[in-house]
Amino acid sequence: MTLEQVSVLIRQYFPPELQTKIMCHKDSFHHLQEIRCRIGQPLFLCYAQGEEQQAADTVSSEQMQYMVSRISQGSVYAWEEEFRRGYLTLPGGFRVGMTGKAVLEGGQIRTLTRISALNFRIAKAVPGVAEPLIPLLYHDTSIANCLLVSPPGGGKTTMLRDIVRQLSNGAAWLAQRGRTVAVVDERSEIAGCIQAVSQMDVGCRTDVLDGCPKSEGIRMLIRAMTPQVIAVDEIGTDADVQALEEAAESGVSVIATAHGDSVESLYRHPVLYKLIEGQYFAFIIVLKWQTGQVVPQVYSKAGGGNYAIVRDIAAPDSGQCDGILQSI
């Protein structure tokens, strides 16, 4: 994420008095993950691993109204579905989460009103971050099923996005052609679609189904778009698991993410344990933060329903990838 891109975001959506205060911290924008605004509370700039800086003493209700007007283009009615879901995607793929007063209709949330807090999540496309993992995924003519695991904010969506991009565009350095990839982007985080147009680079052979529940989306894509790979974010329900099993029966490879901090935590998950014990995924990749960067730990099937860690992530030319693939 460049300084220029973050500066444009701040200039477009923040009132002038807050712009000045936020821009004082521009030296740290390349690590910026979130900008949190709450009425009557300080404005915080949030970085990786829980670090944060206070950029302004307080956010007034007029300033909040300003920001809501700017992010919605003065047209809350045009974003009813987004306000109902509690987030909105801005040009560039930035996502703004919001809280306020929920308006209910028939026991369901109809919309949010009197917005009291905004969370600007800085879109982070890191092209090439998945490059060490790509050789693992190619298996003969197909792609190995893979699960990315990390706690919230751990980088799994960023990693998934780059995997999708690289599979879609192909890997000339591995003599692999591009694959038809379909993405079920339920919360518009992977492709960051606005009006169904992707704001992030997800590859030239990627079809994005935006805002659709994962289970239904997977079925729709298998029927309509004949994908070779399906990518989904944050699986965790019975419906998700069922849809993934149907995808496997259809011969479609799956790249998915899930919340967790280890393979062991997946065994304890009330729903996902079925996929783990059934060894649905050829690889489980746990993303850990070490010395300020994400380090993937790769686990492959070890028989008996278990997964075992393989050696450290192989560089593309190290030859270790071939050994891993042969052991499957």
Next chain:
Amino acid sequence: MSGILLLLTAGSAMGFYKAYELKRRMQEIIMLQNAFRFLETEIYHTRSPVPLALETVACGQPKAICSFFYKVCYAMESECIPLYQAWETALEQLKASSCLREDELNAVCSFGRSLGVGDAAEQLKYFQLLQHRLQHALEQAENNYTQKARIWQYIGICISMATVLLLY
């Protein structure tokens, strides 16, 4: 002789111009009503964001309204200011270049504070309230024209004749 004619023409023209302003005010209120009916349709049925809706509706409107809508749209998109600020700034410029008065300008101003806030059903109510206020302003303008247009014309002629008599 030519001076007398000039004075008579100038005085009468001033009176006729004041009468014309009263008539123009009625016409401009009707233009506003039509423009906001189109905007209501654009917003309620297509759910277009305000800048896009304004740009779409502006095309078929008379010059003053077209300019007002474009200024709001431009201010929001190029100058990155919120809708209500752009609306008030553009309205000031409309006020300076039109014969609209406080009643209808206040109605449009307060509508601008409500525009885009809330869902589509609420937008519909704000549009209905605006039309109601504009209709009230139009009726007032029509009464004003009926009662005062002829008077202003006569005043213009009388003042010019009085000026001629005084000078000559």
